[in-house]
Amino acid sequence: MTRTSDPYRPGDPFELEALRVALAGLDLDDGEAARSRAAADYHWYSPVLDEKLRGRRPDLVVRPRSADEVLRVAAACARHRVPLTVRGGGTGNYGQCVPLFGGVTLDATALDRVLAIEAGWARVEAGVLIHELNLAVRASGQQLRMWPSTERIATLGGFIAGGHSGIGSIRHGILADPGNVRRLRVVTLEDPPRVLELEGADIQKAHHAYGSNGIVVEVEVALAPFVEWQHTIALFDHYGDVLRFGLAAAADPALDLFQLSAVERRITPYYAGLRDRLEDRDAMFAQVSPATLPAYAACVTAMGGRLVVRGSEAELLAAGLPSATECAYNHTTLEALKTDRGVTYLQVAYPAPLDPALVARQMVRLGDEVLFHHEFSRAGGELVAFALPLVHYFDEDQLHQLIKGFEADGCTIFDPHTWVLEDGGMKQVDEAQLEFKKLADPHGLMNPGKVRAWDERVLGIPGGRL
Ligand SMILES: Cc1cc2nc3c(=O)[nH]c(=O)nc-3n(C[C@H](O)[C@H](O)[C@H](O)COP(=O)(O)OP(=O)(O)OC[C@H]3O[C@@H](n4cnc5c(N)ncnc54)[C@H](O)[C@@H]3O)c2cc1C
Incomplete structure (x- = not known):
């Protein structure tokens, strides 16, 4: 009928x-x-x-x-x-x-086939796990340009339809930046359905649309030459020092970085596998190319920090340590929630360039209610920073008040407490x-x-x- x-x-x-x-x-x-x-x-x-x-x-x-x-x-x-x-x-x-x-x-x-791997790109079915795709393209000496910290369990289609950016975004920008996603094949919800191809700027029509306007069945995604990223932790005496170091490192053309995640000392104890490594200090988790690791280490030292962990992901895992990937983005919230279900989080984009003095004022103002963690990234070619601060939760009104305070500081909130697409971050149709x-x-x-x-x-x- x-x-x-x-x-x-x-x-x-x-x-x-x-x-x-x-x-x-x-x-x-x-x-x-x-x-x-x-x-x-x-x-x-x-x-x-x-x-x-x-x-x-x-x-x-x-x-x-x-x-x-x-x-x-x-x-x-x-x-x-x-x-x-x-x-x-x-x-x-x-x-x-x-x-x-x-x-x-x-x-x-089950739509998980890798259909083609060429120099600079791969074509896959949308349900492929990002981790499986990274393994598949490894044989060609390549890797994805970015992935969410859920790389091991998220699909590429889900990342494109629901995600924003992630590990690698400090180097390659966010998903929406041109060239990162090259093509989407989308099935319409009609009888009979049509199959549409989206390329170039048209990709944005289905990117981050929460699967509300077509079923993505195939994705063509850009690849980068493989690098055995070195996962590092650098410790500093003050969170402001971590942020200043992040700004300097991100702007330094001599450094090849894939991740730069600042985490303050009130959060790091939540990382169960790292407790005895972090010495009650503020930390920068980073992924650095082997070729520029010596320069990175020198930069850490010059800015008053100490490099306490370094190694490939496999080496860290073999040593019983988490990878830097799983200490960043929303994995920070996950680590906190494992032991403290009274915690939730916000997503706060800062005006560029990040002003560490603004963060310092926020830390004083918000006290123990909010614990800070910042991701450095590139978006539209510009260096940006956003926080995923942990919040000791009381009620919804508290979140509204916190959001108002951040907005009064000139920050933009990507509200993670709504299921409505436009209310989450776009703030406009x-x-x-x-x-x-x-x-x-x-x-x-x-x-x-x-x-x-x-x-x-x-x-x-x-x-x-x-
Ligand atoms: C611990 C943790 C860390 C995270 N870190 C990051 C991060 O670093 N960066 C980031 O951007 N996000 C992050 N996220 C959010 C989420 O993991 C990512 O957005 C992830 O890529 C989603 O992929 P998924 O396959 O799980 O998608 P799902 O959760 O299954 O789906 C996400 C959305 O996409 C739609 N969708 C899925 N597949 C398709 C398809 N084939 N066609 C059309 N619509 C589709 C769904 O309907 C849904 O609306 C994190 C989440 C957690 C829990």
Whole structure:
């Protein structure tokens, strides 16, 4: 049965049985365990999301094994008006993978083939694990330009649809910077579906859209020559010294850096595997090329620090130490949450260039309530710094007050306590993404409830409500 052309509205009934029949022969699972697993991502870092999204689950999980099977799922969901949420590794922090109104979760992890590896790029199915792709391209003497600190468990498609930047961004910029992602193949949610190719600036239409405007089935991503990055920890007497060192190191053309993550001494005790190495000091975790490691070490010393750990990732792991990757980005929050469930976090972008004096004032003002950790990165060619500070959580109002304070300092907040795409960081409607959603998801079935502009402009209902 084909429905009217009216878009799906949250709460509309849908034809699950008819969908099940249409998908006969595919890998389907509607068991309790599969449905709960498919609704779990890392939104529990936020006590706000943890409470508000509790109990939201898909009715059915489908795990397509090929792009043809994806086309069948897309056509059937469109025909029977069933909401669809795509899921990769399920490591997103904003409930991106949580289906707010049930329906189908499309688990993309069986779409994991590496299709081509050439000099400077690889073409892969979107569900490939980033770590597996890094291993696959290693044989050609290459590596990805960047990855999230969840490299071992996140998919490339999920990183592009839900992520922003990561390890490597100090060298290659953020995902949205031109050339990092070269092409996306996207399946629309129509009956019959279309297959669209996005290249160049058009990639932004589906990048960081939370899977709300098409199923990414294939990705062409840029590669860089392989470097055996040396993971290092440098200790300093003051957090301000770490930040000043970060600014100097990042700007030094003699240094080839892949990661630069500053972590203050009130956080480092959370790193269980490093406690006796960090000596109650403020730390810079970095990945440095072997060729420029001596210059890096000299720079550390010249700026009053001491290099206390160095080695390849394999060497660190063999010594029972965590890699620098897993001490950075949101792994810092994870390490804290392992022992302290009273902690949550914020995401704070600073005006460039970072002013360590501003951070010092914030540390005095916020006292023990907020513990600091900064990532140095490049975005649009500019050196930028953003913090993922830990917050000793009291209530939602506290977060609002903290956000106001950071904004009064001239910082921009990427709020990790909302499931709404625009409220998280964009703070404005991405018109190109909205237009693309009208084209690729005309019935509004993809991850419904996540795009405020769709709810308010197309459906005429308030956005951000459950
Ligand atoms: C400890 C920790 C550290 C993190 N560090 C970083 C970091 O350094 N940088 C960073 O950017 N993020 C980081 N994140 C967030 C998250 O890990 C990344 O964004 C990750 O790359 C998401 O990949 P995934 O496969 O888990 O995606 P998922 O969580 O499965 O999905 C993310 C979003 O993408 C959509 N999606 C997934 N696959 C597809 C597809 N094929 N087509 C269309 N839409 C799709 C989903 O619907 C969802 O909206 C971190 C999270 C944690 C828990």
